[in-house]
Amino acid sequence: xxxxxxxxxxxxxxxxxxxxxxxxxxxxxxxxxxxxxxxxxxxxxxxxxxxxxxxxxxxxxxxxxxxxxxxxxxxxxxxxxxxxxxxxxxxxxxxxxxxxxxxxxxxxxxxxxxxxxxx
Numbered sequence: 001x002x003x004x005x006x007x008x009x010x011x012x013x014x015x016x017x018x019x020x021x022x023x024x025x026x027x028x029x030x031x032x033x034x035x036x037x038x039x040x041x042x043x044x045x046x047x048x049x050x051x052x053x054x055x056x057x058x059x060x061x062x063x064x065x066x067x068x069x070x071x072x073x074x075x076x077x078x079x080x081x082x083x084x085x086x087x088x089x090x091x092x093x094x095x096x097x098x099x100x101x102x103x104x105x106x107x108x109x110x111x112x113x114x115x116x117x118x119x
Contacts, residue, residue: 004081011077018070021098022063029059032109055108062101 033056 004084007081008078011074011081014077015070015074018066018073022066022070025063025066025102026060027063029056029061029063032056032059051112052109055105055112059105062098062105066098 032052036051036053036056
């Protein structure tokens with residue numbers, strides 16, 4: 001029997017949630033890049049063509065960057081569970097940075113769509 005199995009299982013579920021988030025961001029970035037291609041095909045007069053492509057690339061980059069961070073946090077929490085000694089796990093502000101990045105990407109998408117409909 002694994003000691004503190006519930007804690008280890010919760011740690012693994014959290015890691016998998018981070019992985020799902022990373023893949024979701026990458027997929028969202030791919031959709032934005034494809035959306036930019038559709039905009040270029042439909043009309044050439046929009047000045048915002050190309051901007052959603054860069055936003056998509058940024059979303060993919062953030063998604064890819066989350067994977068090693070998620071792995072590092074998983075390993076750090078697992079080491080703490082095995083040692084059974086409470087210690088500080090770094091990157092406490094990661095959740096805030098992730099949220100801020102998503103807000104910036106979402107705001108950029110909304111601004112692009114507003115500029116596109118106004119043109």
